[in-house]
Amino acid sequence: MRLFWKLFYSFFIFILVAIASFSYISYSRQISSSIEGIESKYHAIGSLLAREIEINYLQGTWPFDSLKSLKGENEFLFWWVIDEKGRIYLADDEKFIGTYARDYAPFGTELGNGDDMLVDKKQQYGLFAKKFGPPDRKWEFRLGFSLQDVFKEARAFIAIAILISLATLAAFSLFIFYLMTRFLSPISSLMKATKELSEGRMDYPVSLKKNDEFSELAASFVDMRKKIATTSKKLEQTNKNLEKEVIRRTKQLDEKIDALERLNKLFVGRESKMVELKQEISKLKEAGKKA
Amino acid sequence: MKNIIIISLVICLIALSGCAEKGLELVPKEKTGENILRDTCTGWSVKENPGEAVKEAIDMCFESKTSRDAKFAAIFITHGSDAQAVILKAREILGDNTQIYGGTSAQRGVITDKGILKISDNPAEGAEMEGKRGIAVMLASSDKIDFGAGSANFKEFSSVQEASKSAVLSAIENAGKTKDEKPSLVLITTSKEMEEEVLEGAESVVGKDTVMLGGTAGGPPRAVFGRNEAYEEGVSMAVIYTALPVGWYFEGGFDVSEKTSGIVTKVDMQTIYEIDNRPALDVYDEWLGGEITKVYAQLKTERPIRDLMTLHPLYRKYKDETGKEYNLFSHPWPKDPNMTEKEIMTSTKIKTGERVYLSNGKWETLLNRISLLPLKAKTEGGMGSDSAALFTMGYICNGVYGAIPESERAKMPVLINHANNNVPFIAPFTSGEQGHLIGIGNKHGNLLTSFIEIGDTGK
Numbered sequence: 001m002r003l004f005w006k007l008f009y010s011f012f013i014f015i016l017v018a019i020a021s022f023s024y025i026s027y028s029r030q031i032s033s034s035i036e037g038i039e040s041k042y043h044a045i046g047s048l049l050a051r052e053i054e055i056n057y058l059q060g061t062w063p064f065d066s067l068k069s070l071k072g073e074n075e076f077l078f079w080w081v082i083d084e085k086g087r088i089y090l091a092d093d094e095k096f097i098g099t100y101a102r103d104y105a106p107f108g109t110e111l112g113n114g115d116d117m118l119v120d121k122k123q124q125y126g127l128f129a130k131k132f133g134p135p136d137r138k139w140e141f142r143l144g145f146s147l148q149d150v151f152k153e154a155r156a157f158i159a160i161a162i163l164i165s166l167a168t169l170a171a172f173s174l175f176i177f178y179l180m181t182r183f184l185s186p187i188s189s190l191m192k193a194t195k196e197l198s199e200g201r202m203d204y205p206v207s208l209k210k211n212d213e214f215s216e217l218a219a220s221f222v223d224m225r226k227k228i229a230t231t232s233k234k235l236e237q238t239n240k241n242l243e244k245e246v247i248r249r250t251k252q253l254d255e256k257i258d259a260l261e262r263l264n265k266l267f268v269g270r271e272s273k274m275v276e277l278k279q280e281i282s283k284l285k286e287a288g289k290k291a
Numbered sequence: 292m293k294n295i296i297i298i299s300l301v302i303c304l305i306a307l308s309g310c311a312e313k314g315l316e317l318v319p320k321e322k323t324g325e326n327i328l329r330d331t332c333t334g335w336s337v338k339e340n341p342g343e344a345v346k347e348a349i350d351m352c353f354e355s356k357t358s359r360d361a362k363f364a365a366i367f368i369t370h371g372s373d374a375q376a377v378i379l380k381a382r383e384i385l386g387d388n389t390q391i392y393g394g395t396s397a398q399r400g401v402i403t404d405k406g407i408l409k410i411s412d413n414p415a416e417g418a419e420m421e422g423k424r425g426i427a428v429m430l431a432s433s434d435k436i437d438f439g440a441g442s443a444n445f446k447e448f449s450s451v452q453e454a455s456k457s458a459v460l461s462a463i464e465n466a467g468k469t470k471d472e473k474p475s476l477v478l479i480t481t482s483k484e485m486e487e488e489v490l491e492g493a494e495s496v497v498g499k500d501t502v503m504l505g506g507t508a509g510g511p512p513r514a515v516f517g518r519n520e521a522y523e524e525g526v527s528m529a530v531i532y533t534a535l536p537v538g539w540y541f542e543g544g545f546d547v548s549e550k551t552s553g554i555v556t557k558v559d560m561q562t563i564y565e566i567d568n569r570p571a572l573d574v575y576d577e578w579l580g581g582e583i584t585k586v587y588a589q590l591k592t593e594r595p596i597r598d599l600m601t602l603h604p605l606y607r608k609y610k611d612e613t614g615k616e617y618n619l620f621s622h623p624w625p626k627d628p629n630m631t632e633k634e635i636m637t638s639t640k641i642k643t644g645e646r647v648y649l650s651n652g653k654w655e656t657l658l659n660r661i662s663l664l665p666l667k668a669k670t671e672g673g674m675g676s677d678s679a680a681l682f683t684m685g686y687i688c689n690g691v692y693g694a695i696p697e698s699e700r701a702k703m704p705v706l707i708n709h710a711n712n713n714v715p716f717i718a719p720f721t722s723g724e725q726g727h728l729i730g731i732g733n734k735h736g737n738l739l740t741s742f743i744e745i746g747d748t749g750k
Contacts, residue, residue, distance in 0.1 A: 060666065061659035062706075064699055071698075078317060089709065094701030095319035103320045144317075 004180040008173055019165045023158045030157065034150040035119060038075055039126055043117050045070070046128030046143045053081065053141050054132040062090065070143070077125065077144035078107070084137045107144055124148045186214035190221055202229045331431040331682055332356040333403040333715040337414075337422025341376035348428040349384050355715070361385055361430035363438035363529070365478075365684060366393040366516060367401045367719040369410045369425040374514035374521030377426060382519055385430075390440035390465055392529035393516050394480040396719035397509030397689035401427035404715045406704050429717035431682050435746060437532040439466025439474075442517035445524040451485040455492025455526055462530040463496075473497055474530035475537045476743065478684070479505025479725050481526040482513045484561060486723055486735035487640050489526050497530075499732035504539060504741045506686040506721025507638070513722075535681065535746035538672020541726030543620040543739045544660035544691065545604060545652035551578045552648040555641050562626060563635045566647065570633030572625055578649045579603060583630070593628040600624055601690050602654075604738045605637065605647040611730025619728070620650065622690050622737030638723040638737045654695045661687065662706030664742035665716075674747050676710075681746030683711055685718035688738045692720050711744075718742075 081090040101108035124147040196204035334351030336344040414421040441461030443454035515527035557565035566574040576583040626634035724739035
């Protein structure tokens, strides 16, 4: 199963990198695109409403119907009309009326730079603000919208991607496991038989049931094992014969050696005698000379 | 390797859950405001025990009043409250010298500068001004205004006109005046179906030119306050004498086009049988392009029909000597909820031969117009828009209030306060409204609103 795990780990890493890359790219694109769309939408809505409010303000009235319809928008958070003292004069939720906008950071803080739109991706909200009224009594219309759904959808997308990937990984693992089981089983069997063969056992059973390359390999293995067994027997016999021959020849040699030794002894005796005779001769010669 | 896998899975889980929703919470803060002591004040209570409710409302009122005395008390209770117990307790707390005026407000509640007192069988948890019963009180004291209250039980008089006459005379006397001294203003709270007669009786004493403003008590059951008792069929009146500027405004918030009209050819009291000699409801439905038939065919229920007709009231025109025209509205609704009988009910007595016109309105217009009432009243009284009156009060038709979506109603007291410079005010929801048409006299109509501004404190 080591091969299985090697394949599994490789595929897992591949899937992980693929998910991470794909998710990051898709997540970023989806969020950017959605936020742009929402920002655009609320800018348009806010601008229209601000204009309507300004016109009505001059008549001392308010476009309540248009303001009420904001609640039907998915991302809608709140709308406020803030008076020149920073107090919330009108709101979609009457509980905020009479309180100060500055108490609801970041929604009540100045946008700055003369901008009328602010989008904060980190805190997942957007804000449209537009001042209206006479220069000395500037009121403000604020419209807040949430970006949570955008991030929620993106997260859902990633969750689905992860789940699909995990499912793919699981399916692949099962498939690989099945393949491994199907292919490794005869190999394991052959490995076992080889090991048994190495320890001298020639009768370990090897399955020859299927008609595929593995069964051919198994058949070859069995054939090889038979030949090894036959050769082994022949060798054994040859060894036995050799042993006998060796014994016989050794005996022969021993006999010859004995004979040679006896001869040698004889020759050695004669040799000694010869030496002695030579010495005697020498002595006689010497004596002769002296004489 | 296994460790890498485990770590990777953990990272995935963290990535999914760690990006958990981190939305910003928007929680309303406590409202702060200075408590300015004035000569008028308002209070409310939703306690179910009437005695405790009266005490709580009056105590709340005195917290923002310059002194613990009251020359005048306007008390409005939601119908179904124990009116008798309320008036007795109020009399006990305020004493015999306080002129008490008022009665039942229509079911939806009462509106004051502090908000809308809402009545519900299942009050929302934590909702301060919501309960099963409600009482709102306005107390006023000023050495520049003389108040007088009077009342009459219709059953004790030969006619409603006589009862009304008695009530206004009693009020004048309680104000320390004589009947020759015409009041600056007459406030009326009367029971239903007798409004025209009440006006007639009062006008017989103070004249057609005296401004009368008021409303029909909400209910059933309805009640108006007498000196020490409550009447189911009667009238409660208050007269105001002052040299201070008096401003008032009486109007309907509907668009009038004069395009569609007809002559009432058969009527009985407040029931119109025929317009142009044809069944009234059929004619009205034609004016609306068959909307009533369509809506009823779809929904098979009366409520949407009533709502539709509320935004399309009938009106009559009145012209004064100078040719200036006034429109007096009547709130129509089908007599038969099943639309089989074709009569139209109103809360006014339209006479045979009178021409009725069709008007139309939107809730936004109604809300905006209500919000401008104090400004218009101040303008009529010659007061600046930034002025803070000494005494303010209003009457708002229950039908108009009902036409405004519930989610938007809370804006009403905010807008009125802004136009009213946060001066305490009280306004019951009425089942009919009485008001003055300059040059013509005092009339009773429906779907109308009025507001009173007296004096200029300069605050």
